[in-house]
Amino acid sequence: MAPFPSRNVLGGPLKPCSTAPVTGFFRNGSCDTCAEDAGCHTVCVEVTEPFLESSRVAGNDLSTPRPEYDFPGLQSGDRWCVCASRWLEMIEAGVAAPVSLAATHERTLEIVPLEILQRHSTA
Numbered sequence: 001m002a003p004f005p006s007r008n009v010l011g012g013p014l015k016p017c018s019t020a021p022v023t024g025f026f027r028n029g030s031c032d033t034c035a036e037d038a039g040c041h042t043v044c045v046e047v048t049e050p051f052l053e054s055s056r057v058a059g060n061d062l063s064t065p066r067p068e069y070d071f072p073g074l075q076s077g078d079r080w081c082v083c084a085s086r087w088l089e090m091i092e093a094g095v096a097a098p099v100s101l102a103a104t105h106e107r108t109l110e111i112v113p114l115e116i117l118q119r120h121s122t123a
Contacts, residue, residue, distance in 0.1 A: 001036050003026065003034045004032070004033055004035075008102050008103065008104055009101055009117055011106070014030055014103065015102040016030050017029060017044035017079050021072050021080070023044075023080045024041065025037045025041045031043065039083040040084045040110070041081045041082065042081065042084055042104060042107050042108040043083070043104050043105075043117075044079060044100040045080060045087065045097035045098060046100070047062065047078050047080055047097050048097050058086070062074045062082075063075070084110075085111055091116065097120075098121070099117050101117060
């Protein structure tokens with residue numbers, strides 16, 4: 001798996017998203033991606049309780065620990081690389097988590113327009 005260049009949606013170097021818990025498709029703390037990342041885990045968000053609950057109801061439980069995957073479960077305030085399409089679904093549900101643009105991979109722009117990301121930006 002060859003990673004795509006580590007560029008963010010603003011055109012600069014991709015910043016880390018989270019190392020506690022360690023996130024990313026490659027579990028390197030960044031929202032790096034590659035052709036094999038079919039889910040496009042490229043949006044760095046700060047999860048909120050409404051986001052976690054809506055995601056769970058939609059079939060993606062991010063709050064329950066899964067030790068077999070070395071996944072501690074997320075809590076409100078944690079940062080995590082989420083799938084671009086799932087994040088867009090959460091916007092439509094009215095519960096989009098805030099985004100770190102500097103830590104969101106440019107591949108996200110294939111799915112989510114920059115203007116929408118900017119409206120939900122933490123910076």
